[in-house]
Amino acid sequence: MRALDEELQDLAGHYRRFAEVEAAGVSPQYAELAAAVAGDADVLEFLGSLPRAKRQANLLLGALTFLHGAPPADGAQLHERVLGDADRLRTTMLARATQTNEAARCAALLPVLATLPGPLALIEVGASAGLCLYPDRYGYEYPTGPVGDAASPVQLRCTVTGDGPVPTGVPEVVARAGIDLNPLDPADPDDVAWLQALIWPGMDERRARLGAAAAVAAREPAEIVRGDLVDQLPGLVARMPREATVVVFHTAVLAYLDDAAREQFVQTVGGLPVRWGSQEGVSVLPAVRDRLPEQPAAEESRFLLALDGEPLAYTAPHGGRLDWLPGAARLSGRRGG
Numbered sequence: 001m002r003a004l005d006e007e008l009q010d011l012a013g014h015y016r017r018f019a020e021v022e023a024a025g026v027s028p029q030y031a032e033l034a035a036a037v038a039g040d041a042d043v044l045e046f047l048g049s050l051p052r053a054k055r056q057a058n059l060l061l062g063a064l065t066f067l068h069g070a071p072p073a074d075g076a077q078l079h080e081r082v083l084g085d086a087d088r089l090r091t092t093m094l095a096r097a098t099q100t101n102e103a104a105r106c107a108a109l110l111p112v113l114a115t116l117p118g119p120l121a122l123i124e125v126g127a128s129a130g131l132c133l134y135p136d137r138y139g140y141e142y143p144t145g146p147v148g149d150a151a152s153p154v155q156l157r158c159t160v161t162g163d164g165p166v167p168t169g170v171p172e173v174v175a176r177a178g179i180d181l182n183p184l185d186p187a188d189p190d191d192v193a194w195l196q197a198l199i200w201p202g203m204d205e206r207r208a209r210l211g212a213a214a215a216v217a218a219r220e221p222a223e224i225v226r227g228d229l230v231d232q233l234p235g236l237v238a239r240m241p242r243e244a245t246v247v248v249f250h251t252a253v254l255a256y257l258d259d260a261a262r263e264q265f266v267q268t269v270g271g272l273p274v275r276w277g278s279q280e281g282v283s284v285l286p287a288v289r290d291r292l293p294e295q296p297a298a299e300e301s302r303f304l305l306a307l308d309g310e311p312l313a314y315t316a317p318h319g320g321r322l323d324w325l326p327g328a329a330r331l332s333g334r335r336g337g
Ligand SMILES: C[S@@+](CC[C@H](N)C(=O)[O-])C[C@H]1O[C@@H](n2cnc3c(N)ncnc32)[C@H](O)[C@@H]1O
Pocket: 098, 099, 100, 101, 102, 103, 105, 125, 126, 127, 128, 129, 132, 179, 180, 181, 182, 227, 228, 229, 230, 250, 251, 252, 253, 256, 257
């Protein structure tokens, strides 16, 4: 490979790490493609011509998948597609952002939401297309039995360990709204195709679920306010129905914020008349992590589910697993807590 300047060498390093750490073991195809990018001076030069925030592997591979209906078969096809279709690729990467949306995260939220006094007004910050705003419209299969809408096109299986609240039904939801820097429209085929393109190869179940959840959301659109979650939250909370318990929640969002903005969000949500549900990487909210009975290993890859800052369970980042922490069962008897 020809000599690269320092900036492109760093970029090659990012793609190498993506291949070896993030994709290896999860998506061999993405690992191979990212490794090919790391060794392809022309592709690195194309990426180097984009703003720094637009050079990530997930964005490049998502955009190639979106434009061609499938990821490149190998490094040679990736090279051809990048150089042969550079203008369209550039436009897509500049216009779009990596913002997955995973309805399966609702399976961890539901048992907690079901302990709160209804009816509920749900506000999701960092909602993407809002697919986590419909926990009452999906069906669930827990080890304790089925819950929710058995006829829903979205059926969520969830493994559970430990002792926690067992939902016997879904809560009544009288309002659902969200905030996102870049709201996506579940009724827009292009937005749905973009979200599906962000799902890695081999995760076909997630892709099908996304399409089904988007159809559910499109039938009953939620208002998703465009803007920053700290700035927009107080105004949105003030517009919720007075008779409802307002629940502000977020999943896989606060990692996008710097430390100061996260702290500002925690202060803001703590000063509002709401219940607060969080499902984030373990280290994303240090104040929640510090309340764990045992501090987790540094390389912890699970999410931590909490209500009002109290850690309740570890969850799988893309849903499907809930490991209650000791004491979580107390929630069952604390309706309104
Ligand atoms: C990984 S997605 C998660 C979407 C959804 N919560 C889920 O669990 O499927 C993160 C979302 O947060 C949004 N986001 C990031 N920073 C934000 C901010 N400061 N204010 C509002 N939304 C933000 C992104 O645009 C993106 O749609």
